[in-house]
Amino acid sequence: MSLVVQKYGGSSVADADAIKRVARRVAETHRAGNQVVVAVSAMGDTTDDLIDLSRKVSGSEHPREMDILLTAGERISMSLLAMAVRDLGVGAQSFTGPQAGVITTGAHGRARIIDVAPGRLRATLDAGEVAIVAGFQGLNQETQDVQTLGRGGSDTTAVALAAALGADVCEIYTDVDGVFSADPRIVPSARKLAHITYEEMLDMAASGAKVLMPRCVEYARRFNVPIHVRSSFSGLEGTWVVGETEGDTMEDPIIAGVAHDRSEAKITVIGVPDVPGSAARLFEAVAHADVNIDMIVQNVSAVATGVTDISFTLPMASVAEARAAIEADRPLIGYTELVSDDAIGKISLIGAGMRSNSGVSARFFAALRDAGVNIEMISTSDIRISVVTRAESVDTAVRAVHTAFGLDSLQGEAIIYGGSGR
Amino acid sequence: MSLVVQKYGGSSVADADAIKRVARRVAETHRAGNQVVVAVSAMGDTTDDLIDLSRKVSGSEHPREMDILLTAGERISMSLLAMAVRDLGVGAQSFTGPQAGVITTGAHGRARIIDVAPGRLRATLDAGEVAIVAGFQGLNQETQDVQTLGRGGSDTTAVALAAALGADVCEIYTDVDGVFSADPRIVPSARKLAHITYEEMLDMAASGAKVLMPRCVEYARRFNVPIHVRSSFSGLEGTWVVGETEGDTMEDPIIAGVAHDRSEAKITVIGVPDVPGSAARLFEAVAHADVNIDMIVQNVSAVATGVTDISFTLPMASVAEARAAIEADRPLIGYTELVSDDAIGKISLIGAGMRSNSGVSARFFAALRDAGVNIEMISTSDIRISVVTRAESVDTAVRAVHTAFGLDSLQGEAIIYGGSGR
The missing domain is CATH 3.30.2130.10 (VC0802-like)
Incomplete structure (x- = not known):
C-alpha cells in the first residue's frame, strides 16, 4: 500500500463538474489500494474575486484580515471536494491548514511552513478515509492566527504533507502534461521530460518555467520527496522531479x-x-x-x-x-x-x-x-x-x-x- | 465604560458599501467610550449561494462538510468588516467562532452553544480594540470540528458572547425598527414596542414574529442579557427585550x-x-x-x-x-x-x-x-x-x-x- 499526496490547483477545481472529475481520480487512487491525502487550492478565480471584494471595502493593507479572508477560498473547495468523494462511496474528510497541523511562521500573505503535525491526517488515513487539506495556509502558533503562504503555496503544502507523512509520491496535478524542454507555446516541438532533478527543476523554475514554484521544489529536495507533475485532464504519465537520477x-x-x-x-x-x-x-x-x-x-x-x-x-x-x-x-x-x-x-x-x-x-x-x-x-x-x-x-x-x-x-x-x- | 455586543445580519452587510456603513456605527460606538464586540452574519445571499453550489456538486447530505462550507460565509464578512473598521482608525480583529471560544455540541447544521471561553476576546477588548466574531458557528470540542447553529444562529452567538462577557447590552441590528405590536405590512398602524419581556418575546417568536428566534430569546432570558432590537439603517431607539419590567x-x-x-x-x-x-x-x-x-x-x-x-x-x-x-x-x-x-x-x-x-x-x-x-x-x-x-x-x-x-x-x-x- 502506497501513501499518495495529490495536489489540485484552482483550474482543476474551477466548477462543480471539475470538482466531480477530481473526485473520481481521488476515489480511483484510493480504490487502487493507496492511502490518499489531497491538497487543494481555491476554485478558479475565487482568490482574485476575494481580493477584488476587499479592495471595494478598503484601500489599505490589513495582512491578518486579508489572510482570514483568502482562506475562505480553500474552505469552499475542500468541503465540496470531500462531498464529491464521499458520493463515490469513499470516506473523506476535509481539514483546514490549522486542522491538518500545518504550522507556519513569518509574515501574513507570505508565511513559511516550519512543521507539520500530521496526527489528525494519520488518524483519518488509518480509518481508511481520504484526507482533503486546504492548500496555501497554516497556523502561526505564536499568534494562533491563520496565515497564507503566498504564490505557489498549495504546491508547497502538498510537498510538506508528503514529507511529514513519508508519502511515496507527491502528485502535482496541473493543466499541462508535465515539465517540457521549453514552453510548447513557443517551441511546438518541445518534449515532455520523463524526469528532471531537483536542482534542474529549481533552476528551471527560477528562470521562468511556471509549472512549479522554486520554494516547493526546494522543500521537496530538502526532504527528498519525489514529485510527479502531471495533467489533471489527460491521465498521462507526467514528469518526475527526483534526486540524482539512478541507473x-x-x-x-x-x-x-x-x-x-x-x-x-x-x-x-x-x-x-x-x-x-x-x-x-x-x-x-x-x-x-x-x-x-x-x-x-x-x-x-x-x-x-x-x-x-x-x-x-x-x-x-x-x-x-x-x-x-x-x-x-x-x-x-x-x-x-x-x-x-x-x-x-x-x-x-x-x-x-x-x-x-x-x-x-x-x-x-x-x-x-x-x-x-x-x-x-x-x-x-x-x-x-x-x-x-x-x-x-x-x-x-x-x-x-x-x-x-x-x-x-x-x-x-x-x-x-x-x-x-x- | 459599557461593554456593548452588536449583531449585524446578512442584509446589514450585503455589499461593500453596507459593510462600510456598519463599520461607521461600530467605530462610533467605540469612540463613544464603549468596549465593542460584533457578531456578524454572512453577506447577503452568500449562505444560499454556497448551498446552491453544494447541490451542484452533491445530491446527498454531508453535514460535517456542509458546516465547513457554510462557515466560509462569515469568514468573508468578518474579515472585511474588520478591515473597514480599521480604516476608520479603530483597532479591530476578526475571530472565527472557534477562535472566539464559542463551544458547541449537538448535530452539524443545528448545533447548540454550551459555553463561551472569552479569553481571546477579553484580551482584544483590553488592548482597546474591537473584536469581530463570526456568528452562526462554534467548535465542537469532542470532534474538534466547526459546527453551525442553524437558523437564528448569529443572534444566539451575539447573546452568548454578551452573557459570557457580562455585556451591558446586546444590540441586534436588523432591517426593521424593532418589535411591533403586529406585522406592519398587515397592520399599518402597528406600533413599535419600547420594551417587551423575555416571556412575551418568546411567545411572539414562537407564534410567528420573525424579528428574533426563540432560542436566542431563551438564551438571553437564562443569562438575563438585555437585548436591544434596532434598525441598522435608521439609528432610532428600537425595542428592549428585558426581564420583568421595573418601575x-x-x-x-x-x-x-x-x-x-x-x-x-x-x-x-x-x-x-x-x-x-x-x-x-x-x-x-x-x-x-x-x-x-x-x-x-x-x-x-x-x-x-x-x-x-x-x-x-x-x-x-x-x-x-x-x-x-x-x-x-x-x-x-x-x-x-x-x-x-x-x-x-x-x-x-x-x-x-x-x-x-x-x-x-x-x-x-x-x-x-x-x-x-x-x-x-x-x-x-x-x-x-x-x-x-x-x-x-x-x-x-x-x-x-x-x-x-x-x-x-x-x-x-x-x-x-x-x-x-x-
Whole structure:
C-alpha cells in the first residue's frame, strides 16, 4: 500500500463538474489500494474575486484580515471536494491548514511552513478515509492566527504533507502534461521530460518555467520527496522531479531544457564611483526596499574616469520601489544617472550534465549569434547559463537554443543523451 | 465604560458599501467610550449561494462538510468588516467562532452553544480594540470540528458572547425598527414596542414574529442579557427585550402584540380508537420522524362509535415526513383516514398582563366573531391565546384583534396600559 499526496490547483477545481472529475481520480487512487491525502487550492478565480471584494471595502493593507479572508477560498473547495468523494462511496474528510497541523511562521500573505503535525491526517488515513487539506495556509502558533503562504503555496503544502507523512509520491496535478524542454507555446516541438532533478527543476523554475514554484521544489529536495507533475485532464504519465537520477548515467541528459522569463526589468546605474563599497551601498539601498534582484553586471571601469556602470535585473513590479530607494540614497551612492528598461527578456539553458560537458557555453552563444540575437547580460551557475536580450528576441532565442541542443522531439537523441562523465 | 455586543445580519452587510456603513456605527460606538464586540452574519445571499453550489456538486447530505462550507460565509464578512473598521482608525480583529471560544455540541447544521471561553476576546477588548466574531458557528470540542447553529444562529452567538462577557447590552441590528405590536405590512398602524419581556418575546417568536428566534430569546432570558432590537439603517431607539419590567406596574401593558404564522399545516387523523394510549402511539410515530408539532386538538369522542379524531399543526415542510411516519404505524394506531391541510393560518395574542386581567379571551373571540373569522383550533398558555383559521382569514383576524385591544397607534392608551394587578 502506497501513501499518495495529490495536489489540485484552482483550474482543476474551477466548477462543480471539475470538482466531480477530481473526485473520481481521488476515489480511483484510493480504490487502487493507496492511502490518499489531497491538497487543494481555491476554485478558479475565487482568490482574485476575494481580493477584488476587499479592495471595494478598503484601500489599505490589513495582512491578518486579508489572510482570514483568502482562506475562505480553500474552505469552499475542500468541503465540496470531500462531498464529491464521499458520493463515490469513499470516506473523506476535509481539514483546514490549522486542522491538518500545518504550522507556519513569518509574515501574513507570505508565511513559511516550519512543521507539520500530521496526527489528525494519520488518524483519518488509518480509518481508511481520504484526507482533503486546504492548500496555501497554516497556523502561526505564536499568534494562533491563520496565515497564507503566498504564490505557489498549495504546491508547497502538498510537498510538506508528503514529507511529514513519508508519502511515496507527491502528485502535482496541473493543466499541462508535465515539465517540457521549453514552453510548447513557443517551441511546438518541445518534449515532455520523463524526469528532471531537483536542482534542474529549481533552476528551471527560477528562470521562468511556471509549472512549479522554486520554494516547493526546494522543500521537496530538502526532504527528498519525489514529485510527479502531471495533467489533471489527460491521465498521462507526467514528469518526475527526483534526486540524482539512478541507473545508467550514460542516459542522463546533458540538458534538461530551455526556460525564458519576460517578467523582469533592468535597472542601470550610470557613473558610480569605482571605489570599494559603492556597489555595496547601492544594493543595500535596494535590499532595504525589500526588492529581490536577479542578475548583476558591472562594466569594466574606464580607468580615465574612475566611474563605472552597474546593471541589475529585478521583477518588473519592483522597479518603482527600487528606483525610489536608489534615488533616496543618491548622495551616498554618488551616481550620475539612473535608467530602467522594461523591454528585456531572459533565456536560460539548464542541465546537470553541463557540469561535466565542455562546449555547452560555446554552442549556446553560437546558436544565439546565428539567430541574430544580441546579448545584454550573462550569468552562469554550474548547471545553468542565462542571458538577457531584448524582449522581442526571446521567442527566436528559445527556438534557436532548443534546436541547437537537439531538444526538438523530431530530432535524434544523440546530443541530449550523451555520457555525463559522472 | 459599557461593554456593548452588536449583531449585524446578512442584509446589514450585503455589499461593500453596507459593510462600510456598519463599520461607521461600530467605530462610533467605540469612540463613544464603549468596549465593542460584533457578531456578524454572512453577506447577503452568500449562505444560499454556497448551498446552491453544494447541490451542484452533491445530491446527498454531508453535514460535517456542509458546516465547513457554510462557515466560509462569515469568514468573508468578518474579515472585511474588520478591515473597514480599521480604516476608520479603530483597532479591530476578526475571530472565527472557534477562535472566539464559542463551544458547541449537538448535530452539524443545528448545533447548540454550551459555553463561551472569552479569553481571546477579553484580551482584544483590553488592548482597546474591537473584536469581530463570526456568528452562526462554534467548535465542537469532542470532534474538534466547526459546527453551525442553524437558523437564528448569529443572534444566539451575539447573546452568548454578551452573557459570557457580562455585556451591558446586546444590540441586534436588523432591517426593521424593532418589535411591533403586529406585522406592519398587515397592520399599518402597528406600533413599535419600547420594551417587551423575555416571556412575551418568546411567545411572539414562537407564534410567528420573525424579528428574533426563540432560542436566542431563551438564551438571553437564562443569562438575563438585555437585548436591544434596532434598525441598522435608521439609528432610532428600537425595542428592549428585558426581564420583568421595573418601575410603575401601572404602566405595564396588558397586551404586547398580535403575531401570526402562515408556515404551518394541519394534519387530522380520523377514526382513532378512543382508548388509552392511542394518541401516544400517534405522537410517538411523529416524534421518531423528528417532526416538531405545535397545537393539538382531540375531538370529543362520539360514545356510540368509540373512535375520535385528532388534529395537530406542524411546519408545512414536515407534512410529508409526518404522513409517512403515521402511515407506517397505521396498524398500531388503527385510524381510518389521514387528512392534511396547508391552507391554515395561526393568530396569537401575547401579553404578560393577561395573567391577571380577566376578559381578554372574551374580547379576543368577540373580535374574531365580529370580523367573521371562523376558528378551527384553539390553544392557550398563561400569556398567550392562539387560534387556527383559514389562511385567507389571517390578515382580517390580525387587524380585528389589533384594533380590539387598542393597539393601533392612533388610538388612546387606555386599554393597553391598564393596571396589571401584580
